[in-house]
Amino acid sequence: MLKEQVAQVIEEKVRPALQRDGGNIELVDVTDAGEVQVRLQGACAGCPGAMMTLQFGVQRILQEEIQGITKVVPVA
Numbered sequence: 001m002l003k004e005q006v007a008q009v010i011e012e013k014v015r016p017a018l019q020r021d022g023g024n025i026e027l028v029d030v031t032d033a034g035e036v037q038v039r040l041q042g043a044c045a046g047c048p049g050a051m052m053t054l055q056f057g058v059q060r061i062l063q064e065e066i067q068g069i070t071k072v073v074p075v076a
Helices: 002-020 052-067
Strands: 025-030 033-042 071-074
Touching: 002 025, 002 033, 002 052, 033 052, 052 071
Parallel strands: 033 071
Antiparallel strands: 025 033
């Protein structure tokens, strides 16, 4: 299932990098259209660079690892 794949990649490749900078990420949902909804936490929440991190970090990693991911969006 797509959501399980996304959760695994976040756990193994994304979360450790964010935690090194005092942040964290929570997977909220993955839509049928391949949109990954996440909630940034800790130092990442409200960080001016958070959108860059999502687009050029999290989204890039997920798209490299999992076919069908279209974008990563933050949710409140």
